[in-house]
Amino acid sequence: MFFVLCLSFAIALFSAMLVVRRARGHAGRYGYAKPQRFHVGDVPRLGGVAIASGMVAAWGAAVIAHHFGGNAGNLYINGGLALSWFLVLLPAFAGGVIEDFTQRLHLLFRLGLTGVSAGIAVLLLDVAVPRLGVEWVDALLATSPWLGMAVAFIAITGLPHAFNIIDGYNGLAGMVALIVSLALIYVALQVGDRQLAGLLVCMTGATGGFLVWNYPRGMVFAGDCGAYVWGITIALGSLVLVQRHAMVSAWFPMLLLIYPVWETLFSMYRKTARGVSPGVADALHFHQLVYRRIVHGVFHDDESRRVLMRNNRTSPYLWAFTMLTVAPAVLFWRNTPVLMAFCALFVVSYVAAYLMIIRFKVPRWLRK
Numbered sequence: 001m002f003f004v005l006c007l008s009f010a011i012a013l014f015s016a017m018l019v020v021r022r023a024r025g026h027a028g029r030y031g032y033a034k035p036q037r038f039h040v041g042d043v044p045r046l047g048g049v050a051i052a053s054g055m056v057a058a059w060g061a062a063v064i065a066h067h068f069g070g071n072a073g074n075l076y077i078n079g080g081l082a083l084s085w086f087l088v089l090l091p092a093f094a095g096g097v098i099e100d101f102t103q104r105l106h107l108l109f110r111l112g113l114t115g116v117s118a119g120i121a122v123l124l125l126d127v128a129v130p131r132l133g134v135e136w137v138d139a140l141l142a143t144s145p146w147l148g149m150a151v152a153f154i155a156i157t158g159l160p161h162a163f164n165i166i167d168g169y170n171g172l173a174g175m176v177a178l179i180v181s182l183a184l185i186y187v188a189l190q191v192g193d194r195q196l197a198g199l200l201v202c203m204t205g206a207t208g209g210f211l212v213w214n215y216p217r218g219m220v221f222a223g224d225c226g227a228y229v230w231g232i233t234i235a236l237g238s239l240v241l242v243q244r245h246a247m248v249s250a251w252f253p254m255l256l257l258i259y260p261v262w263e264t265l266f267s268m269y270r271k272t273a274r275g276v277s278p279g280v281a282d283a284l285h286f287h288q289l290v291y292r293r294i295v296h297g298v299f300h301d302d303e304s305r306r307v308l309m310r311n312n313r314t315s316p317y318l319w320a321f322t323m324l325t326v327a328p329a330v331l332f333w334r335n336t337p338v339l340m341a342f343c344a345l346f347v348v349s350y351v352a353a354y355l356m357i358i359r360f361k362v363p364r365w366l367r368k
Helices: 002-022 047-067 079-102 107-125 135-143 145-166 172-190 194-214 223-244 251-256 258-273 286-293 303-331 336-358
Strands: none
Touching: 002 047, 002 194, 047 079, 047 194, 047 223, 079 107, 079 145, 079 194, 079 223, 107 145, 107 223, 135 145, 145 172, 145 223, 145 258, 172 194, 172 223, 172 251, 172 258, 172 303, 194 223, 223 251, 251 258, 251 303, 251 336, 258 303, 258 336, 286 303, 286 336, 303 336
């Protein structure tokens, strides 16, 4: 696996460098008036192209190595499976690239394209949620398999947009995707699924190559296409892992991804409660409040440097927040009741922390 990890990392690293050098012209189209903008200057938003390039190239290299009798580092990736994953990824990725280039692709069109990716996954790979660890729900899923397919469709459609919501600061969404992918790889290896682990290792390496340019200086952003690559690949990997291996609790990936998922659901609720469309961007997401009300103490005459340093100091708070869910998920990946309890604990903790920040009641030791 080390071979494809290094290959995906190197290709993404080089591709991101090309984006940094050649794609600055399109970056000026990203308006300064956007409420989710927390950087100064024109930064290319095509980092997702570098991530996809590294990941897909590594998939291809592993398939070719196996075809000619090699093992690509004790790794076997079926050519048909890699092609199927690529076809699933393509519609969502195309929509993300168009949005990053033009800034004019409406949310409903992008949601529709991720829905097309989800439909391909369900029809081509027979992806479904087979169980949820609740007796009567599992019985219903067993008698009505289409319900499991519908849940899988919603998960694959929605997770790319959840990653897009938390993609607000240098290294935030990329590191969350990296941490979650490593957790999925660990459990996949525990159950002996080296092929699934290999597919995710390629994305992990590509994400690492991108992060070299993204954190801490923010020379390139993942953009919509990057968020969609992470969301589609992680959603697909999570569903396949649970579907293939009965010992893996369906709540394992749920706890892994509870931060972006709950951030999305909570954002939809608070916007609806205020009479605003859930699709309207604002600056009241959890990571944005951390940036404005917790990260302090950066004083420089140069505005761009001040914004950059506050940007950099924001992401580690959210990385730590993510680890609070990833650690118990990895420890208890078979234990459904424990995983469900940690999911509930996260929801309560998130709401309490959000209200605390909104009301300016952040403990002094957190304000740096």
